[in-house]
Amino acid sequence: MGDFNEEYDVVIVGTGLTECILSSVFGAEGKKVLNIDQNSYYGSESASLNVMEMWKKFRWSDEQRRVEAERTKAEEEGKPVDASAAPTGPEPPAAFGKKPSEWNQWHISLVPKFLMADGELTNVLHKTGVTRYIDLLQVGGSYVVKGGVPYRVPSTRMEAMTSSLVSSFQKFYMQNFLQFIANYKEDDKSTHKKGLNLDQNSMREAYKIFGLDAWTSEFIGHAMALYVDDSYLDRPAREPIERIILYVRSMARFGKSPYIFPLHGLGELPERFSFLSAVYGGTYALNTPLQEILFDDSGVVSGVKFPHPNTKDVVTVKTKKVIADPSYFLGQDKRIRQVGKLIRAICILTHPIEGTENADSAQIIIPASQTGRKNDIYISLVSSAFNVCPKGFYLASVSTVLENPDSGNPHAELEPGFDRLGLGSGRLGKDEEKFIQVVDLFEPVEDGTKDHVYISKSYDASTHFETCTDDVKDIYKRVEGKDLVIEQRKDEQRADES
Structure with a gap:
């Protein structure tokens, strides 16, 4: 770790996927970025841990973790440590590995989520060139449970006709709906549904127009549009329809499911975005907790304080913008609210x-x-x-x-x-x-435009990343005042053309 610059365009606190994507985006735009994290690994809550690290996180007591941290600190400072001493807490069962090289065969994601094959995050990976450094594999299937039995989610007319998920009476209506989804083009009115205005009709009304019953509507909304609750039903139909189109388009890329997942686990994503940010000149510092955000007389961010990761001396850098995950503001009711x-x-x-x-x-x-x-x-x-x-x-x-x-x-x-x-x-x-x-x-109380402290949202319960990319776009727009448009890197464009 070299010396820090005196000033950065933006300081990003936390190395979760949301924060690392933004770090690489701002770096690609030529901004000077500093990214700090209180953890010893990339990813924050979206990290992947080996099996021994899982035991430390979930099976060790606070006291055992404290003793282990003191031992690690002594090793870093060159103080004598008994190298043969056993870990201060329990180890995983032998079936999961008996030594570090075997524990490291595990890459357990703390927030297990899939990527949509044609989704926003996947497009970001391609355009930024991150796919040069990771492999993405197809997920074997997408299922929804009815009556205690899992069924494959149908995404084509043929699948709807043969699926036992919907009743015989509903198959016809489901086929017509999926045909509409497959053919829809915004600029071709011949592909539009008569009587359906995506900006004026609610999604509840759209389902009714297509003759879809409550169960068919529910599994489409939750297993294809990927909504976490039913609040979307009374909003305009455009967004749900676009989400379903994305699902079907992603499904068409591979056939078995619309989802993909990184080889070696999700921890690869924030780490590779961090690497990309470093390529653009960004600075990263792990084991570096945020100590204080500084403000000028008008209440706008002017800098941050944190301990140097090596010397532990207090470092102060200037910045006009701070982006952080909510875990750095626990107990600060004016910053975050529990939802x-x-x-x-x-x-x-x-x-x-x-x-x-x-x-x-x-x-x-x-x-x-x-x-x-x-x-x-x-x-x-x-x-x-x-x-x-x-x-x-x-x-x-x-x-x-x-x-x-x-x-x-x-x-x-x-x-x-x-x-x-x-x-x-x-x-x-x-x-x-x-x-x-x-x-x-948690979610932020304020949008950050007043004091330039922009806070991300917690990861939700779903098993996909579409809500995460929504948060990335929302934060970028709050910070920059414009929509996020990621241009394809020139070297990636040349690779695609060849």
């Missing part, structure tokens, strides 16, 4: 998910109506095919918005998901494990 809680379980399995044709990867959505809830339950599955775990193992996640946070038994809200994984009623097979975490969800 709910989610509960997420990360599971190590030794088997695929029943009902998915033994898929090595999948997304499954359990709609709220199937469980008597207000919010859907999301399930993701990846395997050793993605180099995220040793052969014979699978990594699954189950997540949902916590609806009864005061019940004293939040795990019960994941029970339908655990049943789908074969882990119902607390069951765990041999060499299986699960890590459960309740997470507070």
Whole structure:
């Protein structure tokens, strides 16, 4: 780590995916960017950890982590340390590895999410050239649960005709709707639906115009448009229709599902965006907590203070803009407000998910109506095919918005998901494990345009990144006062043309 500059155009606090994308975008625009993170790894909440790091995070006590941190600090300072000393906390079972080289075969995503094959984030990856440094693999299937059974989500007329997901009576209407989605072109009125104005009619009215019943509308809205609740129904139909078009277009790219996932896990994404930002001259500093944001007499950001990652001396740099994730403002009610809680379980399995044709990867959505809830339950599955775990193992996640946070038994809200994984009623097979975490969800109170402190949103319960890219675009517009348009790098454009 070299010396810091005296001044930066923007200081970004946190290395989550949202922050790292913005860091690379501003770097590509020629801005001088500093990115700091209090953690020792890239990714913040969107990081990938090895199995020993998972044990430290979820199985060690605060005291055990404190002792380990002191030992690590002593090693960094060159003080004598017993190299043969055992870790201060428990190690993973031997089946998951007995030494660091085996623990490092695991890349467990803390916020397991997929990318849409033709989605905003994937387009950003291509245009910025990040795909030069990572491999993206197809996810095996996209499913929705009805009556306790997972069904593939139909995305073409033929699939709608053969699917058992919808009734025989609804198949005709579903086929017509998907034909409309496949053919729709904004500038070709012959592809528009008579009686449907996307800007004037609500999506609830659009479903009615196509003759779609409540269940068909629900799985389209949640498993294809990927809404987390039903509030979209009474908004204009344009955005939901565009989301469904994106789903179908992404599905067409590979055939099995519209989703892709990075080889070696999601931790690759923030790390590669960080690398890209560094290529543009950006500065990164891990193990560097934010100490203070400084303001001028008019209440606008003028700088930040933080301890130097090596010397621990206080460093002050000038800046006029700060972007940060909400975890750096906990307890500051004027900065962030809690909008709910989610509960997420990360599971190590030794088997695929029943009902998915033994898929090595999948997304499954359990709609709220199937469980008597207000919010859907999301399930993701990846395997050793993605180099995220040793052969014979699978990594699954189950997540949902916590609806009864005061019940004293939040795990019960994941029970339908655990049943789908074969882990119902607390069951765990041999060499299986699960890590459960309740997470507070935050959003910024102000938009940041007054004092130039721009705060991102917490990651939601869904298993896709579309809401994350929405946040990236929203923050960029608040910072720059214009829409985010990412131009393709010239070297990438030449590569595409060749």
